Amino acid sequence: MALAYGDSQRWLEMQQSRQAAEVGVLRAFGLLVAVGARAAGAHFAALILDLPARLRRRKRVRRTRAAQGGAAIAGLAQVWPSARLEDGVTSRSAATANAPGVNEQVLELTT
Amino acid sequence: MTQSMLKVPNIVRQRLQPSIAPWLLPLLWALAAGVWLLLVALPVQLASQGWLAVGSVAVLLLLRRYARGRPLLRLAFLALAGLVTARYIVWRASETLIVTDPFSTLAMLVLFLAELYAVGIFFLGAFINLMPLKRVLPALPADTSRWPTVDVLVPSYDEDPALLETTLLAALNMRYAEGKYKVYLLDDGGTEQKCNDPDPIKATAARLRRDTLQALCARIGAHYLTRARNEHAKAGNLNAALEHIAGELVVVLDADHVPTVDFLERTVGAFIAEPRLFLVQTPHFFVNADPVEHNLRIFGRMPPENEMFYGAIQYGLDYWEASFFCGSAAVLRRAALDEVGGFTGQTITEDAETALELHSRGWKSVYYGRPLISGLQPETYSGFITQRVRWAQGMLQLLLLKSPLRRAGLKPWQRLGYLNSSAFWLFPYARTVFLLIPSAWLVFGLQVYHANLQQFAAYTLPHLAAVTLAGHLLYGRVRWSFVSELYEMLQSFYSLRGIFQVLRNPRAPRFKVTPKGEVHYRDFVSSLAKPFYAFYLLAWVSLGFGVWRWFAEPLTRDVTVITMGWELFNLLLLHGVLGAMYERRQRRGAPRVPAQEPVRLVGSLGSPLAARILDISATGMQLGFDPAQTVPEGRLHIEVTPAALGCPVQLPVTLAWQRPGTLGLHFEPEDLAQ
Numbered sequence: 001m002a003l004a005y006g007d008s009q010r011w012l013e014m015q016q017s018r019q020a021a022e023v024g025v026l027r028a029f030g031l032l033v034a035v036g037a038r039a040a041g042a043h044f045a046a047l048i049l050d051l052p053a054r055l056r057r058r059k060r061v062r063r064t065r066a067a068q069g070g071a072a073i074a075g076l077a078q079v080w081p082s083a084r085l086e087d088g089v090t091s092r093s094a095a096t097a098n099a100p101g102v103n104e105q106v107l108e109l110t111t
Numbered sequence: 112m113t114q115s116m117l118k119v120p121n122i123v124r125q126r127l128q129p130s131i132a133p134w135l136l137p138l139l140w141a142l143a144a145g146v147w148l149l150l151v152a153l154p155v156q157l158a159s160q161g162w163l164a165v166g167s168v169a170v171l172l173l174l175r176r177y178a179r180g181r182p183l184l185r186l187a188f189l190a191l192a193g194l195v196t197a198r199y200i201v202w203r204a205s206e207t208l209i210v211t212d213p214f215s216t217l218a219m220l221v222l223f224l225a226e227l228y229a230v231g232i233f234f235l236g237a238f239i240n241l242m243p244l245k246r247v248l249p250a251l252p253a254d255t256s257r258w259p260t261v262d263v264l265v266p267s268y269d270e271d272p273a274l275l276e277t278t279l280l281a282a283l284n285m286r287y288a289e290g291k292y293k294v295y296l297l298d299d300g301g302t303e304q305k306c307n308d309p310d311p312i313k314a315t316a317a318r319l320r321r322d323t324l325q326a327l328c329a330r331i332g333a334h335y336l337t338r339a340r341n342e343h344a345k346a347g348n349l350n351a352a353l354e355h356i357a358g359e360l361v362v363v364l365d366a367d368h369v370p371t372v373d374f375l376e377r378t379v380g381a382f383i384a385e386p387r388l389f390l391v392q393t394p395h396f397f398v399n400a401d402p403v404e405h406n407l408r409i410f411g412r413m414p415p416e417n418e419m420f421y422g423a424i425q426y427g428l429d430y431w432e433a434s435f436f437c438g439s440a441a442v443l444r445r446a447a448l449d450e451v452g453g454f455t456g457q458t459i460t461e462d463a464e465t466a467l468e469l470h471s472r473g474w475k476s477v478y479y480g481r482p483l484i485s486g487l488q489p490e491t492y493s494g495f496i497t498q499r500v501r502w503a504q505g506m507l508q509l510l511l512l513k514s515p516l517r518r519a520g521l522k523p524w525q526r527l528g529y530l531n532s533s534a535f536w537l538f539p540y541a542r543t544v545f546l547l548i549p550s551a552w553l554v555f556g557l558q559v560y561h562a563n564l565q566q567f568a569a570y571t572l573p574h575l576a577a578v579t580l581a582g583h584l585l586y587g588r589v590r591w592s593f594v595s596e597l598y599e600m601l602q603s604f605y606s607l608r609g610i611f612q613v614l615r616n617p618r619a620p621r622f623k624v625t626p627k628g629e630v631h632y633r634d635f636v637s638s639l640a641k642p643f644y645a646f647y648l649l650a651w652v653s654l655g656f657g658v659w660r661w662f663a664e665p666l667t668r669d670v671t672v673i674t675m676g677w678e679l680f681n682l683l684l685l686h687g688v689l690g691a692m693y694e695r696r697q698r699r700g701a702p703r704v705p706a707q708e709p710v711r712l713v714g715s716l717g718s719p720l721a722a723r724i725l726d727i728s729a730t731g732m733q734l735g736f737d738p739a740q741t742v743p744e745g746r747l748h749i750e751v752t753p754a755a756l757g758c759p760v761q762l763p764v765t766l767a768w769q770r771p772g773t774l775g776l777h778f779e780p781e782d783l784a785q
Binding site for chain 1: 371372373374377394396398406407408409411412413414415418422481482483485579580583587588589591592593594597634635636640683684685686687688689690691692693704705706753754
């Protein structure tokens, strides 16, 4: 603790060394342009290289959502037998109505 | 500190007094001001204006080498830069505001308003930074019975216990009279309200946090305080603590602001010397890179962004008796706080608001520029934006709800100081306008700036050169040129929304805690980058339209080429903005700082190694040594004499890595205190 954060002299020296790195107006502009161009290049490269993976992820998310939607509909159909589903499938047996975990599952899906 | 220390020294008068009679000085000032105003308003031919401008810029270029350390030359420099800028804005107002179609007129006025703001802030900044005041504070008296009692407050909301432990331990390690100071952790994450949250998971987490932090405080000797309800954010937390403490002075430290051992030694003496002093503010000194520095890989190559405020502006404000409380790393007088009912919390920048209240009651403040704490900046762009939007909203709330210009009790220059500090945060409006307005002409053909190339060269270019050179003179050591533009552009889009929220309802904003100590293990593109893709695309489209317009409309080539230059500048800045939004992974959780201490590495096998610490963090260090030496093995420890302790200590370590001449060590203490 005392080594890393002890006396203010270290921070003072660090502050002074940072301030000593002053550059002229044109040099500052040139450096910022160079640094910005390089970093923006990295940004766009990451976007492009990540594009196939992003598309795959998006497709997977869509599929998962669709599956979750199906499960939710199935869950609803189990809890509310009278529910009329889009594909015409309805109801469930009286036995599954009281099956443990069904209501919790629906609660989870609906929330 | 005697009364004379707080009396602002009139540097100009000191310089002139030996040769000029005191009664003559006001007359000279009035004469100089009259001549300056006359020159601003003097109508001249375009060619004469061109020569005047070129001459002025040449003189500025000549003076800039000598003006920094010489108050009179500095004043002359700023007066000349101000003259060029004032002539520009007078010309803009009198000759270029030409009403055409409604859309062009609207865009023209929007741009002119942004320029008025920029010129206003330039003049305010020049005034504030005219005579930066660097003080030497009086030392504590030898008789410790005269030392005031101090309560160190560390407010916390959701910070990691390890982060808090570091800060609390450092606070407990400060050198001060035995029994004269206490350290308090103010835990807003373990309030009754949070522990009884209807959500059982949140309630359990809050209770667990409270238990953990209570145990931590008991172990290290700090005091744990919490309260019933999370009301009025940080100000409410601090005020709740004031009911339990009775020290004469209060030190406020943010959860990540680790004080040095000499923090109290260097600051408390001023309170003994000056009974009307309510505040000693010290800089927020950061040891890690902010997201811009980190992502652009420029940390350590240029001064950090906040250095401009703590390394220049606060000194300038101090001269005008308007340096203000910045929420942490400060000592405040309890009696002064009691006079205004504690930390005031009408705005979400309770620090500046409290200082404004106390300044208007005649209390005095001091800025002491030596870094006495080390803190952490937000690590991600989203954390950075959260922090900056809060500052922008809070300072605008101050402007709207506390009206520093009309507030009774403030001196005129203090009003200007607070006006500058709060109006500055309107920059997102100007920056957004400057970013978008070139497209108004290039894409939509709106006539927003009625000037030809000659007028542009005679008025606009000299104005731009003058403000850039003045900025370099005032802040060159603490902020590289054009870095402000980059940071402002980064904040503009999100801060603008925050500003409109305040303008619609000044009481609407809520305090949001800045996330600190975030670590990300992979590179990723910030999700907040999306609006800037639109700006970037628009800039390219505008340049494309500019090329088309150059060929299609030969009569307006002057305007087209000027606007394309402007758009190109925006595009170059946007590269930096987009680069800063590509979040680079962080290799280490604890920030690393350079060091120089000699050290001995001792092992159970082999002879000790004499080395030098190259850098150090809370978790380890890098050593440099003569490659001819062999590194000891077995159970390792280091022997070092920290300047802060003044006595040798031993610390168990393990070897993390080794290269010729350098090696990395991990600390293996039994606890953080060790």
